[in-house]
Amino acid sequence: MPIDQVAYDALKRYCDERGVQLIAVSKTKPNEDIMVLYELGHRDFGENYVQELVKKQEELPKDIRWHFIGHLQSNKIKYIAPFVSLIHGVDSAKLLQAIDKEARKANRQISCLLQVHIAQEETKFGFDLDELRKTAAELFLEKKYSHVSLKGLMGMASFTSDETIIAAEFQGLKSIFDEIKSTYKSEAEGFNTLSMGMSSDYKIAVEYGSTMIRVGSILFGAREYKVDS
Numbered sequence: 001m002p003i004d005q006v007a008y009d010a011l012k013r014y015c016d017e018r019g020v021q022l023i024a025v026s027k028t029k030p031n032e033d034i035m036v037l038y039e040l041g042h043r044d045f046g047e048n049y050v051q052e053l054v055k056k057q058e059e060l061p062k063d064i065r066w067h068f069i070g071h072l073q074s075n076k077i078k079y080i081a082p083f084v085s086l087i088h089g090v091d092s093a094k095l096l097q098a099i100d101k102e103a104r105k106a107n108r109q110i111s112c113l114l115q116v117h118i119a120q121e122e123t124k125f126g127f128d129l130d131e132l133r134k135t136a137a138e139l140f141l142e143k144k145y146s147h148v149s150l151k152g153l154m155g156m157a158s159f160t161s162d163e164t165i166i167a168a169e170f171q172g173l174k175s176i177f178d179e180i181k182s183t184y185k186s187e188a189e190g191f192n193t194l195s196m197g198m199s200s201d202y203k204i205a206v207e208y209g210s211t212m213i214r215v216g217s218i219l220f221g222a223r224e225y226k227v228d229s
């Protein structure tokens with residue numbers, strides 16, 4: 001399916017008017033599709049699979065900012081550490097430690113978001129609130145992960161058509177985001193990103209304070225289904 005340029009223009013305007021960043025989720029889509037948005041000036045793209053991301057990064061223009069939004073395995077961090085712009089789905093302290101180690105080797109700071117478990121489904125990854133508070137303290141007070149730059153939080157709402165459930169989950173994520181921000185004030189100066197909302201629920205997410213939405217199918221059309229690793 002060709003890129004829906006009208007949908008892109010409308011979504012881009014929606015985001016610009018609200019100061020929200022748009023991440024175009026290009027997983028499973030070919031380079032030609034990415035280049036259509038690139039030619040329109042878009043630079044932020046999201047990918048879920050390490051191998052696919054590495055290949056695209058090699059083949060496509062170097063000023064693209066690549067966002068890793070999938071479930072990251074520790075042994076694969078090294079492949080994206082040299083170039084990744086933002087890792088959204090950091091879902092354990094163990095993974096954070098592994099990212100810190102690879103960032104040190106790559107001689108750079110890697111920007112990360114901690115993924116919070118807000119959905120009712122057991123299958124979604126992420127920190128629970130106690131672990132999240134503990135990890136934020138390790139980062140901001142103990143400065144435990146010196147090569148990680150914590151930019152904020154990320155979350156995925158339940159897969160449901162019930163908008164009150166989705167709204168409550170996003171509201172919960174926004175309130176823990178605000179809590180961390182106000183707890184660490186000056187230490188958390190760069191902690192400004194709340195990545196929530198996708199094609200089906202981005203309007204609700206923005207209503208509840210999202211600063212970054214991750215949108216795939218509205219822009220690129222439906223995907224052939226591929227199971228997350």
Ligand SMILES: *Cc1c(COP(=O)(O)O)cnc(C)c1O
Nearest residue numbers: 025069198199200214215216217
């Ligand atoms: C695939 C994916 C998206 C985009 O989903 P759409 O419904 O196509 O907008 C956003 N976030 C994450 C984490 C994803 O895996």
